[in-house]
Amino acid sequence: MDKPQATYALCDVNSFYVSCERMFRPDLYGKPVIVLSNNDGCIIALSDEAKALGIPMASPYHEARSIIQKHKVTCFSSNYGLYGDISKRFNWLLEQHCDQVASYSVDESFMRFEGFDDELTQRAQVIRSELWRCLSLPVCIGLGPTKTLAKVANHFAKKHKTTTHGVVDLSIPKVREWALKQIAVPKIWGIGRQLSKKLILQGIHTAWDLHNADYKTLQRLFSVNMERTILELRGQPCLKFSELPEPKKSILNSRSFGKPLNTYSDLKEAIAHHTSRCCEKLRNQSSLASSITVFLYGQRKEQVYHNRPSVTLQLPEPTDDTSIFLQAVEQGLRHIVKTGESYKKAGVMLNGIVDSHGYQPDIFEAVPQRPELMQSLDKINRRYGQDTVKFGSLGFAKNWAMRANSCSPHYTSRWQDILKVS
């Protein structure tokens, strides 16, 4: 095997949401803490202490309520503003320690170190202690000659946190063999459950089996992605370091209400909010859309939504102007809302998406476009917070807003919420 050109690292924060909360509440170290999803419905993050109590991840809050009360578990509603800010700082700090960073999700990022460096394990330890000291983030770091191996290494660093001190390097062939023999195929990055069933039929049970498989044969049986995974497991990088996501072909925003809604004005507010978010996403990816679908979910009966009205509105011309979509959805909503019915969920979806660069408007059908207005709107809202400036139909009552009964202060994004010291 050739000497690797670069070493990759996957740095992953343990219980990220809980760690963000604890940074400003050090009294909660050593105590069970959980974070709940939108609407406080589901448990989406657990501290190790909460895991030890047997509270399952992603379980509904009400199912775990008795354990939570008995053991005085601290519950937080999700504070996405805070988590986003800390995630940004996390990546920023990583950038100071390596040649390139690619954020993979809110709490995990790949790093790339050029050339081969014997000292990388020590460097990873330095990064680890710095993230803990500067941002109170406990992390595990997996190192390897490819992204796929870095991901496997990260898994072991997390699983054997105490013996590995949170860092595992799979650049060493012996360690790699030991690790890959313990990884079942469905656990390999990029191999889904369906693919693993087929691989098992071929007698391939572990990552080590796949590593030794003939990639030419498997490429014929599966796809070029399978070949890439095998080569990556052998230490040959095949994946691009950072890939920009493709612009979305349709954009959706929807949410369940805190409590069922039955008035047109409340529903209109919710729909207008979702429309406004979708249009922001649309402008972010520099696209225009030509149709919008409004949908509502009625109350559930026997676990099933029977009443799911929807309407699609076609615009004469693609646009990214929020006000044009708002006019359209108001008309659409009137068609589908029935008086006396109450609704549990609402949303909108944009379709007919085209790239805004190089789009030729039809001079006869032209919808008035106001790109400067939209740009200013987005700029102000980015700087001063969501909905600082908004359209009147977005309303101010927010009866539909999600329940967030125990949200922590917005320590990094609202002046009135910053840390208090005496």
Place this chain on the structure above:
Amino acid sequence: MSKVSILKPSGQYSDIPLYSGKISAGFPGVVDEHMEDTLSLDQLLIQNPATTFFAKVEGDSMIGAGIFQNDVLIVDRSLTAKDKDVVVAMLDNEFTVKRLRTSGPLRLQAENPAYKDIPITGESELVIWGVVTGLARSLR
């Protein structure tokens, strides 16, 4: 360089450009060449944006150091505290701002004669959360 665009420092903190780049007449080239960044307080007060947080002062224990109630402290968590630094520390699960003294017995010092020094002995664990590097105050 990284493709993670969210990490650019200028996006995170306010820096109001003097000039947006659009000009309808005159000699735009000359204007462009002489453009400089507008001064920003962030640039002056924040060395490490990734690790800098703000905190609000409650109480009068630090008035001798010119730190008053409601002042906004600029706290850098990446710095290692040394003797005489003003620090934000954790004491009995409360955040406190005091002067760290390491020469002589380890202690936290208030800057107000009404407050006694807080000795850091074996029993109390001292956790330095960050070093105060500056402050901001509005005078009206």
